[in-house]
Amino acid sequence: MVTNRVEHLYFHIPFCAQICPYCAFYKHTPGKLANAAFVEALLDEVEVSTKGLEIMPKTLYFGGGTPTLLSRKHLGRLLEGLHKRLDLSAVEEWTFEANPATFNYDKASLLRDHGVNRISLGVQSWHPETLRLLGREHSPEEAREAFSILREVGFDQLNIDLMFSVPDQSLAQWEADLDQVIALQAEHVSAYNLTYEEDTDFFKQLQAGRFREDSDEDALQFHAAIAKLESSGYRHYEISNYARPGAESKHNQAYWAGRDYLGIGPGAVSTIGSERWKNVADTAAYVRQMREDGWAEKDECERLTRDQKRMELIALQLRTAGGVPLDVIDMNGEVDRQMLINEGMIKEREGRVLLTEKGKPLADTVALELIG
Numbered sequence: 552m553v554t555n556r557v558e559h560l561y562f563h564i565p566f567c568a569q570i571c572p573y574c575a576f577y578k579h580t581p582g583k584l585a586n587a588a589f590v591e592a593l594l595d596e597v598e599v600s601t602k603g604l605e606i607m608p609k610t611l612y613f614g615g616g617t618p619t620l621l622s623r624k625h626l627g628r629l630l631e632g633l634h635k636r637l638d639l640s641a642v643e644e645w646t647f648e649a650n651p652a653t654f655n656y657d658k659a660s661l662l663r664d665h666g667v668n669r670i671s672l673g674v675q676s677w678h679p680e681t682l683r684l685l686g687r688e689h690s691p692e693e694a695r696e697a698f699s700i701l702r703e704v705g706f707d708q709l710n711i712d713l714m715f716s717v718p719d720q721s722l723a724q725w726e727a728d729l730d731q732v733i734a735l736q737a738e739h740v741s742a743y744n745l746t747y748e749e750d751t752d753f754f755k756q757l758q759a760g761r762f763r764e765d766s767d768e769d770a771l772q773f774h775a776a777i778a779k780l781e782s783s784g785y786r787h788y789e790i791s792n793y794a795r796p797g798a799e800s801k802h803n804q805a806y807w808a809g810r811d812y813l814g815i816g817p818g819a820v821s822t823i824g825s826e827r828w829k830n831v832a833d834t835a836a837y838v839r840q841m842r843e844d845g846w847a848e849k850d851e852c853e854r855l856t857r858d859q860k861r862m863e864l865i866a867l868q869l870r871t872a873g874g875v876p877l878d879v880i881d882m883n884g885e886v887d888r889q890m891l892i893n894e895g896m897i898k899e900r901e902g903r904v905l906l907t908e909k910g911k912p913l914a915d916t917v918a919l920e921l922i923g
């Protein structure tokens with residue numbers, strides 16, 4: 552029997568202090584849920600789901616939700632529990648997502664002391680009006696304070712999440728946001744174009760005509776990010792991601808390379824070999840099932856065909872600076888490929904297909920053309 556070796560683990564902590572109106576992740580306010588029971592359920596799932604797999608994590612990623620919303624006590628229990636259950640000696644990168652105003656020096660030190668070596672800070676903007684519109688609970692000052700606490704504690708791998716093409720956000724404001732992260736010397740910047748996801752308040756506002764999409768403005772702000780960040784020493788290594796040399800996210804690079812990963816927690820997705828499944832996206836049910844049945848339901852299970860995996864790989868790798876190897880792209884797509892080259896959307900270099908500057912803001916559309 553072949554045992555799958557899994558080197559990438561994702562943990563989903565679905566709690567948020569308040570819900571941002573653009574967010575489509577599985578999340579909710581903590582309500583009356585007992586965090587102690589939630590942490591025990593996560594640790595039980597680690598034990599159950601790793602049976603029959605060879606687990607040797609190189610990267611761990613705690614996302615959500617807001618993982619740092621867990622109290623110091625519960626975070627401590629979770630981190631200690633993981634050290635007891637997993638061999639973490641090969642971990643190269645351990646990321647926690649954090650929102651400003653959800654941690655202090657004490658909590659940040661706890662993470663550091665348990666081996667977390669990278670923090671992704673959800674700042675989104677340095678402008679009070681933009682933060683208000685995005686429903687963020689922190690102020691620009693709190694974001695700066697959070698950044699300096701993380702530095703003080705000793706984190707030397709910090710990502711800052713920013714968002715552009717937000718309603719009423721001017722190009723000058725966006726450039727000022729970029730200047731702030733450059734001045735802070737964050738090692739990594741994720742700059743996301745706001746998207747209007749179904750089942751969000753922003754999507755309703757878009758449909759009601761109160762917000763509008765503008766692809767020209769999107770492209771302008773996208774290229775402003777590339778220009779500013781690249782001229783400040785960041786490498787644009789994926790459509791939404793920029794890093795100082797050596798500070799690229801190892802965990803996300805594993806996703807983009809199509810590697811196996813195990814997801815733990817309510818709503819978390821796993822892909823191992825040709826199997827993909829999603830844990831029940833209901834925290835109360837997840838905790839109850841783990842406690843009573845020793846396992847939690849899967850909302851969705853699918854067997855991926857070779858062709859599905861290949862198409863996913865094209866879509867993911869096209870977004871990266873390394874592009875897609877030509878042999879991953881079906882030869883049947885050659886006509887479309889030539890058309891995309893003629894349109895100036897892609898180029899071929901050293902046996903790989905890469906997006907051009909013109910093609911980058913349209914990465915997903917170009918990928919669909921290539922997949923055919």
Ligand code: SF4
Nearest residue numbers: 567570571574615616
């Ligand atoms: S804090 Fe993050 S996960 Fe929570 S609602 Fe806002 S964007 Fe979504």
